[in-house]
Amino acid sequence: MTTTNSEHTAENTELVEQFLELYRDYYREEMGTLAQHYPQEQQALNVDYHDIFRYDPDLADDYLAHPEQVRAHAEDALVRYDLPVDVKLGDARARVHNLPDDKTHFPGEFSPSDHDGVLRSIRGEIKKATDPYSQLEEAAFECQRCGTLTRIPQRNGHYQEPHECQSCERQGPFRINRDQSEFIDGQKLRIQTPPEYAQGEGQDIDVFVTGDLTNMVTAGDRATVTGIIKLEQQSQGNQDTAKFEPYVDGQHIAVEQTDAEDLDISAETREQIKALAGGEQGDPLELAAETLAPKIYGYDIPKRAIVLSLVGGAHVEYQDGDFDRGQVHILLIGDPSTGKSKLVDRAEGVGWRAVGVSGTGATVAGVTATAVQDDFGDGSWTLDAGAAVKAHRGVLAIDELDDMPPEVRAALLEPMSKQSIHITKGGINTHLQTRIAAIAAANPKHGRFDPYEPVAEQFAFDSALLSRFDLVYTFRDKPDEDEDDAVAHHVLTARDAAKRNGRDMDSLEDSADPQGPIEVETLRAWIALAKRQPDPVFADESVEESIRESWLSLRGLYDYDESEPVPVTFRSLEGIVRVAEAAARFELSETIEQRHVDIATELVGQSMQDIGRDEDGNLDADVKETGGSKAQKDRKKEVINTIQERQSEGDDGMAEIDAVVEELAEHYDRARVEKDIDSLLYEKGVATEPKTGHIRYIGGY
Template sequence: RRSSPRRRGGDSSQGGRTPSSESSDPPTAAAATSEAGRAVIWGTTVNMDEVMHMFTDFLRNYRVPSAGARGSSSGAEDDDELDEPHYMRMLAEIAESQVYNLNVDLKCLFDYEGSRPLYALLVKYPQEVIPLMDLAVHREFERLWPQAAAVMDRRIQVRTFNMKEVTRMRDLNPADICQLVSIRGMVTRTSGIIPDLKVAFFRCLTCGNTEEVIADRGRIDEPAVCARCDARHSFELVHNRCVFADRQHIKLQETPESIPEGETPNTVTLYAFDALVDVARPGDRVEITGIYRATTDRTNPRMRTVRSVYSTYLDVLHVKKTDKARLSAEDPTAPPDSEFAAPFAERAGAVRAEAVRSRMEAIAADPDVYEKLARSLAPSIWEMDDVKKGLLCMLFGGTHKDLGKQGKIRGEINVLLCGDPGTSKSQLLTYVNKIAPRGVYTSGKGSSAVGLTAYVVRDPETRELVLESGALVLSDRGICCIDEFDKMDDITRSILHEAMEQQTVSIAKAGIVASLNARTSVLASANPVESRWNAQRSVVDNLQLPPTLLSRFDLIYLVLDKVDKVSDARLAKHLVALYHPTATLEAAPYAMTELAEYLTYSKTHIHPEISDEAAGMLVSAYVAMRGAGRKGGRNTITATPRQLESLIRLAEARARIRLSSTVDPEDVTEAQRLMSAATQTAATDPITGAIDMGRINTGRTAASVDDVEKLANALRDMLSTRRRGHKMGLAALTRELERQSDVAVDAGVMQDALRMLATERRVRYTEGARQITVLNG
C-alpha cells in the first residue's frame, strides 16, 4: 500500500517519487530564474520550485473579494478585515491556537489567477504536490512566527476541500486512481483506532546498535547488515520505541437521493488518519476530499501471488459535514465542553461568533418570528399551520436533562401524523428529513427490528463480529422519519418502546452486549385501517397500534380530509399554482439555509430554564386538565404525567424559538394550545364530547368502560340461572339480551364483557367458535 496522506519530515521530495533535475517543460514565470535550481519530480510534470512559489504567492496575497464570494467559497463570515490576506490571518490563528491544520479552499485556489495551474497539478498529482504545499506553509510560518515554530511538534498540514467538481461514488473508475477526488455520502460504519506504523525502531541483538527506518509507501525495509558489527539479520523490532499514527477505517454509502432508479447503494472504504480519526460518525452526511488509491489483494497471506483485480479505497484529506440547507448537529462556535462542539474545523476561516450571534438575534427580535418560521417550514404545503408549528417545536426540541444517578429526562419531541390518505403527511416527513442533521427516512413495511436497531456482521478486515448501526442509531441527535407506521409488524414496533422513552437501544446477540444511544425524535405517519378515518372509533382502533406505543408520542395530529367548498377552492388554487408556469406563489419568509442556521444556533446556545411564573402555570394547567375528567359525575383520565412532560418540552422548544433563556408564561400558553389542537383532539370521546386520555392509553373511553361493566353485570344475572357446563352460541346470547333490554348490543362491548367474565372464571369463551360455556353460574 502506498503511504497515507499523513506527511512527516522536512525533505521536500517526500511525495513518494524521486525528484529529477531535468524536465521537458519550459520554465514558467513562477519558476526559479536559475535553470540549475529547477527540480521536477520523476514521472510527473510537477516542478517543485514552481509549486512552492505559486502556493506561497497564494498564501501571501489572496484576499476574499466580496461578501458573496466569502459566503460561497472561503467560508469566512462577516469579516471586516478584507485588506488583510485571508490565509495570513489563518496562520496567525494557528500560531495562537496551536492546531496545526490549514484548510485550503480549492475554489479560492482556482479563482486566484496566479495559482490556477497549481489547481490542475494538485488534482492530477496530489501525492507529490501536497507535501510541497506543506513545506511552503511551514517555511512561511517559520518566517512570520519563528518562536511559535520552534516549539511545534509537527508540521502544519494542508487539508484541501471544496473542489470544483464532486464525483459521484459510482462514477469512480481506474482513471481516478492516485488523483484527488471529492465524493458525498453517508457514513454507515467506523472501526476502532488502529495503530499505523510510521517509523520503525530496530536494535541489533549482537552489539546493541539502533537504527530508525521511515515507512515508505506503507512498507518497512528491515536493515540486513549491522553497520557497527557487520552481523547479518541480527535486528529486532522494538515496539515501544516505534512511532505510530492513528488510523481508522470508514464505510461510506451513497445517500438515498443520489441512487439511480432500480440501483442499490454503492459503498467506498475510507482511511482516516490522525486528526481526522473519529471526526465522521455513523449517520453523518459528509463530503470527503481525498486521494483515490488501489491496493493488491492476496489470495493467501503466505503466498506471493496476488489477484488481478485490485481493491480501492480513499485516503481522507478533509471531512466536511456542513450543509447550509440542513440543520447541523455540530457548531464550530460552541464551547469545547459542549455536546455540539465540532471535533474538527471544517472550513477555511474562523467562524465569527459575534457576527453569527448578532444575525440570529436580529431574526429573533421580530415579534412574528414564530409565525414566520412556521410558514417557512414546507412552504409548498398549503396551510396546516398547527401541524407545522408542532413540527417546528420538534426540530428545536426541549432541554436534555441529566439527573446523575436519578436518570435522564429526554428533550426530544415525538410526533405522530395520522388521518386520511392524500393529506400531505409523507410530504411533511420528506421535508423534515431534508433539514434534519442526521435524519433517516424509512418505511414501516420495509423496516425490520434489526434494521431499526443494529445487526451483527463480520468485519471484512479483522474477521471479527461487529455491530452495524440501524436507522434509530444512525439518527442519534437527529430525527428518524417513519412512513406507513401502521404497516409495521408487532415485533418491529416493540423495538421503539425503549428508544422513544429511554433514548437507548439494548443489544444482546452473538456475544455482544451493548446499549447504544438513540437520542432521536421519531416523526411517524400512519393511515387508518379502513382507509378513511372513523370518528366513532379511537386512535387505537383506527390505526391498530398498541396504546403503550401511542402514549409515547408527545403530539398526535389528526390530519383529516374534510369537505368544505371554500377551503377546497383555496387548496385547488394553491395546487394549480404549483404546476402553472406563470403563477406566483407566496415566498417563504426565510430560506431553508436561514432556517437551518437559526435552528443550529438555537439548539447549540439556548438552554432555557423554567421561570417561577411558568412553573406555576404548568402545575395549574396539569391540575386543570386532570380536573376536567371529573365533570359530569365521571372520573375519566384527561391527562397523565407523560402529558405534563410533553407540555414542558413544548414550552422549552417555544422558548428556544424566541432565543430566550427562560420559559415564560406565553410559552406555556402556546404549549397548551398545541396540546389541545393535537393530542387532546385525538382523545376526545365522540359520544360525550369530553377529553378522555383512555382513548390513547387503553383504546377505550371511560363511557365505553362503563358500558362494558353494565353489560357484564347483566350477563352475570342471566348466567346465574344456568347450570354448570351449559353451552350456548354468541348470537343466541346476544339475541336474548336484546329481548330483555330492547337495546341493540354492540359487538365490541359484548366481546369485552365476555372476556371480563372469562377472567373471573365464570364462563369459558372460545372466540374462534364463538361459543360460551358456563363454569360458575
C-alpha cells in the same frame, strides 16, 4: 536542469526552517501544551491550513499538492523545535486541517484520477466503522537461515516483506519478530454523503486512520476527514485488474458538534429571518406553517406542530446523569388521501438531518443500528448505522407506521424515549446517540376511521409506542359540500399554477401561487438558526405559573375522584414545556413568553381533543397511555364478569351471547357491548364460541 543531492538537502532544510518559524509565530502556546501532554494524552499538533497560507501561500500550495513529502518536513520541525522542557517529540504528528471550501468535498464530488496523491477534506456521515486493530508500522523480519533482522516500513496498510536477507543474501524464509516490530492502532471508516445532500442513496469512500485518530468517531457521526486521496488497484481472484478504487489516508478528523444545520447563513439572510421572527410579515409560526406545505389545504395546527418539531425544545441534563429530551415526536393518523403522508414528506424535505423511513419492508437493523460481520471489516464485526442513528440531532420521518413490522415498532421505543441505542453484539458494547424528533404517518387499523368505534381501538400498534408521541392528530375524510369545494379549488389551482410558473404568461400573473409566503430555503435557514439558539428559560414566574395552573386545572377536572378517569398525566406537562421551548427558539427568543405557552397549549390541546377523549367525550389519559379509556376497561370487565357468571350457572360452561347483551344493555350502549364481545372472540383470543350464539371465556385478558 538536473537537481543535485546537495540542492535537495538545502531545499529540505529550508522547508524544515519554514515550519519551525511557523510554529514559533503561530503555535508557540500549542507547542507548549503538546510538550506537556506528549505522548500519553496528546500525540499531534493540529495545524490550520489558513495559518500556513497566511505565513507562506507557496508552502500552503505545496502541502496540498505533495502532502506526504511536505508533512515529513513539518514533523521533522516538531522534533527540532526548541522546547523549554526536556521532551522529545520523536513520533509526534503534524495534522493539517480546515482546508478551503474548494478543497473540501462530499464523497463522489471529485475525480479520483485527478486527485490522486493530493490533500483534501471529505465531509459526510460515518456509515460504518471497524473496531480499532493493531497495524504494523515497521516490521522487523528475521531471516530463519541466519537470524539477521531486516526492518521494512509498512505503508498504507500493505504488507511488504524483504526481497532478500541483508546478511546471507538469500530470499528467506522470513518471520516477523513481534518484539522488535513497531505496531500502531488502526481503524477503517466508511464516510457517506449525508441524506439531506445526497441524490438517492449517496456515495461513500473508505478512510484509513491510525494512532490518535482511532476511536474518534462511530457510526452515525458527522465528520470532516482531511487526508491524502489514494488509489488502490483492485483484483479479481488472483488477477490484478485495471480498476483502481479511491480511498483516503486520514490525517485529521474534525467531528461536527453543531448538528446537520451548520448552514453558512449570510448576514442579509439573518436580518431577514430576525425580521420574520419578530412578526414583520405576520405571525411567525403561521408564515412557516403556510410555507411548509402550501399545496396541502388546511391542517394549520399539524403544520405548525411539525415546524416546531423540526426546531425542537431544550435537551436538559441533570447532575445525576438523567435527562429530559427536547425533541417533539408527532404522529399523524388518518384516512387515506388526507395529506398526512405528504406532510411527513415535507418534514423530511425541509428538516435538517432528516432521514425518511417507510414502514413497508423496514427492519430493526435498518431503522436503528446493528453490528455486522462483512467484507468491510475483513470479516470482523463493525457497526452499521440505521436511520435513527443517521438522523441524530435531526428528524426521523416515518411513513406507513401501521405497516411496520411489530418488532421494528418495538425497537423504536428506545431511540425515541432514551435518545440512544444500546448495541451488544460480536464483542461490541456501546451506546449510539439518537437525539431525534420522530414525525410519523399511519392509517387506522381498518384503513379508515370507523365513526362508531372508539379512536383508541383503531390504532394498529400498541400503546407503548403511542404514548411516546407528544402530539397525535387525526385526519378524517368527512364529506362536506363547502369544505370539499374549497379543497378541490385549492388542489386544482395549485397544480395549474405550478405548471404555469415555467412559462411566460403575463396575462396569468394572478393565478394561485403554489409557493408559501416565504421561500423554502429561507424557512430552512430559519429552522437552522432557531436550532442554534440557547435553551430558553421562563421569562418570569408568571409564565411558569400559567403552565402549572393550566395543567393542574386539567388534572383536577374530575375533582380527583378515583372512580373517574385520569384526565392528563405528567407526560402532557412535559410536552407542553417542550413545545413552548420550541416556539420560543423559533422566534429566536432566549425566554419563554406567555405567547409561547399559549401556542403550546393550543397544539397540545388539539391533540388531546383528537385522541385524548373516551367515547363519551371525557378527557382520559388512558386512551393514549394504555390504548383504552377507563370507561372501556370498566365496561369490558362487566362484560367478562357477566359471561363468567352465566357460564357458572349453566351445565355446559357456556353463556348465551344474546342473554349477555340483553343484561348489559340496561347500563351500556348495545352496539359497544357487542363490539366488546367480538373483540374478546376474534381480536384478543381470550374467549371461544363453542357453538353458534354462545361464548366461553377462557381467561388471559
